[in-house]
Structures are given as C-alpha cells and as structure tokens.
Amino acid sequence: MRTTSNPAFRKLPEMAGGYANFNYGGSPQGYGQAPAAPPQAARPMTIDDVVTKTAITLTLAVITAALTYLVGPPAVVLALPAALIALVISLVIVFTKKVRPALVIAYSAFEGVFLGGISYVFGSSFGSAIIMQAVVGTLGVFAAMLVVYKTGAIRVTPKLTKWIIGAVAGAAVLMLINLVASFFTAGGLGLREAGPLGIGFSLLCIGIAAFSFLLDFDAADKAIRSGVDAKFAWYIAFGLMTTLVWLYLEILRLLSYFTSSD
Template identity: 55%
Template sequence: MQRVIDAPQAPTADTLQNMYNQPSYAKPAQPMDRGLTLDDVVAKTATLLGVALIVGVLTAYFNLQMLAIPGALVGFGIALFVIFKRSTNPALITAYSVAEGAFLGAVTSVFNAHFPGIAYQAVLGTAGVFIGMLIVYKTGVIRVTPKFTKVVVGAMIGLVILMLANLVASFFIDGGLGLRDGGTLAIIFSVVAIIIAALSFMLDFEAIDQAIKAGAPAKTAWYFSFGLMVTLVWLYLEILRLLGYLRSE
C-alpha cells in the first residue's frame, strides 16, 4: 500500500504578522540601581569641592570681585530648587558649585586684599571644623537624637531670622542691629553661627548614614554631597568674617 506523506501546513496571515511584529532582539533586563555607599558620597563631595576650589581660585586670582553678587544669586536660586525638588541632577548640582566657587572667590579676594593670608586661615579653619565634627560623629561623643535635631534646626531657623532682621534694619539704621558691624556683638554672633554650622554637619552625617542603611539609590549621593557643600560654604563664610573682625581690632 502506498504511503501518504502529509504536506506541512502553510502559516496563516495572522501568524506571519505576529512574527513580523516581534522585535529583532530581546531587550536586556534593566539592572537595578545599586545602593548608596559612603564612597559614593565622598567621591561626589570631592568633585564638587574641586570644582568650587578651581573656580574660586581663578576668580580670586583674576580679582573678579564683580562676580560676588551674580554668583550668590545664582547659587541661592539653584540651592532652593535642589532643596525643594530634592534633585539629584549632577549637572545642576555641579552648576551650584561653580556659582558658589565664583561667589567665594570674589568675597575672598576682597577680604584677602585687606587682610593678606586670611583665605588660608579660613580654609584651614573650615577643614579643621569639618574633620573635628566627623570624628565627634564617628566616636559617638554627640548622638543625633530627635531632640538634638529639633534643637539644631530651631537654632538654624532662628539664626536666619536674625540675619534677615539685621539686613532689613540696615536699610534704616546704620549698622543694622549690630550683628555684622565688627563689634563685640558681631563677634559673638559669628561664633554662635560657626557653632550651629558645625553642629549641622552632624545632621548631614546622620542623614547619609541612615540613607546607606536604608539602601537608597547610589544617585542620591549627589544630593547628600550638595548638602555638605551648603554647610561648608556657610561655615567658610562665617569663619572668614570672624577672622576679619578679629584682625580689624
């Protein structure tokens, strides 16, 4: 008996259309964002400091004092945006470092013209306070408790209010409230501001530590480095101002 071989069935139009619609390659699985590490924060902070330092040195070297106000305004605007949006955009945060570098370089140029060598003293003082507070945090001499956080934040808010009140008063009274006129009250005010700025480092360190433990994305290192930069800029300006007061006497 003759054997009958069935012919293969031809694919239908729907089958061919489905085959055509399939991608020519399989997309690789999206890798999960790795967790934040201390090295990430250190590297990003070093980058931002390096940018600010280079811009600041160039601004001071070429005596570009006219960049003080534009740098301050641009830096302040970017800082507000980053804080309220909690942005981790590297370009935006680097732009903040550029603006602050220009601002600090211009201000330092003015101070250094009146008090030669004061910039080096302010830099060393800022570095010393930062390292000292890091040691205090790591050794647990001061623990960041909810009560401690409330006290430091409250002190910062009070300090800002006093600064704004002094600024407004300066429009009507010569020297304002006396918080920035170089007198005894101004020296005390700067010392208090330096203490509060130093203590605020504790909040920055604690926030970074908690984020690492919580497994925050690595990209958040930019935001934490930005926070450290804001505190460093504030501390440097207060130390520079205090040294100016003391050398004027």
C-alpha cells in the first residue's frame, strides 16, 4: 500500500510491506513465488541525499522567484506560461519510468517563475510584507510537521493515509467545481473569496497540506530504509516541493483575506 498522496512518490515501486528496492532488469515477482533477493543499488539513498537535492530545488525556485518578482509588471505575464510549463514537466516526471534530474531542476525553475509572478500580484495588491509573512508561515508549518513526524506525535497509519488522500482529492474537486462555477457566477461558490467561507476553505487546505507532509516524510523514510538508489532523492525533492508550493499559495491567499478586510 502506498503511504502518500503526493504523485511524485508513486514512482517508488512497492513490495509486500511497503517501499522496496528498485528492480533493475529483474523479472517481476509473482504471487506464490519465493521472495527474490533485493537488487543491489548503485549507492543506497541517505537522508543527506534527500536534504541536498531538496535544498538544490528550493534554492533554484527561490532564485527564479526573486528575479521574476524584481522584474515587475512583466512578471504577471510570465506567471501563467511558467505555470503551464511546470505542469507539463511535472506530468512527465510523474509518468516517466526513468529518473531525470534535469526535469526536476527545470520544474523548480519554472515553478519559481510562477511563484514570483503570483507573489508580485499579491504584493502589489496587499503590500510586500504579505510575501515574507507567507514564506515564514510556510517554513514554520514545514518545520512543525517535521518535528511532529520525528517525535512520533502523530503516527502515519493506513487509516490516516486514507483520510489525507481523500481530503486532498476532495479539496481538488471542490476547487475545480468552484472554478467552473466562476465562469457562470461571479466568485463561483465563494471558496476563493474574502469571507467566512473562503477563509474556512483556505484553513482547511492549509491543514491538509500540512498533514500531507507526514505522508511525504514517511515515504522518504521508507525509501531510505529500503535502500533505493541515491538518484531517487530527486523524486523525493520534487514531491516535497509540490507540497511546499501548495502550502505557500494557500497561506498567501489566506493572508490576503485578512489584509483586504483591514
């Protein structure tokens, strides 16, 4: 059973009992056969690999975001194309059968351009202070959930996993319905408007994103313990970044609600 809702981590193959070593050239094991010895990875992935690759992707995203933000008004024009390109790259990363670090790096760069453009829009409308507040809030939630996971305050169980996956899917469906409804009615269902409903929905999304980190940490932990190849740390970094981006956008939106109500 997979233990994460993040599509990036679905690239990690499974065996009975969780994530296992990647199969290089061996035939798949069928039911009823004796378990085969796990293949030897070129170099087993370590926590240092995950930290290093995650730092590289985040640093690149921050740099491109900052440069885009400093460009000014043209950043607004760059945001949508960059978001579409990042989406296409992310789909390739998720569905390809081969680790491609270059694609993860490219995804980080374009995602940074998108974040820089969106941040410029929010900063121009609600003040530049909202950007730093959202960044601090995102890092704070990430650090808090890492402590929660490491201390075992909340254990990742099959029941919790199913709940979080269902919550992510439900939130995505609601956002899609709200988007479609906005084509016919101003504000759609009101899920993205500055009001009690919009604030409540953003808080819900922030909570779901925060709990998603637990699944991401657990998937990375199991991958490390099972001895997967070190290059798969790029997938871990990609998965963590997608959750960070979602969390940042939700916090930024929530802060804008309170700012607009001042």
